[in-house]
Amino acid sequence: MFPFRVIIVTLVTFVLFFIEALFHFNIGKNGYDKEISLKITFPNKKELVCIVIILAIFSIINGLISNYLVKVLT
Secondary structure (H helix, E strand, O other): OOOHHHHHHHHHHHHHHHHHHHHHHHHHHHOOOOOOOOOOOOOOHHHHHHHHHHHHHHHHHHHHHHHHHHHHHO
């Protein structure tokens, strides 16, 4: 059975990094200037799928590494 800690760390990482990815997406899409812009866009389906797949892979890796380090260091 998969350790519960891995699942929690993976989900938290995914949610937080997804929010960050949306911020980065909007900066890239709308440009970054000195004025704060409220123009927010959401990725199209293809872009969203790419973001979710990449985030899922790295979130799982983060969960596994975190679990390993906790076991080794405690």
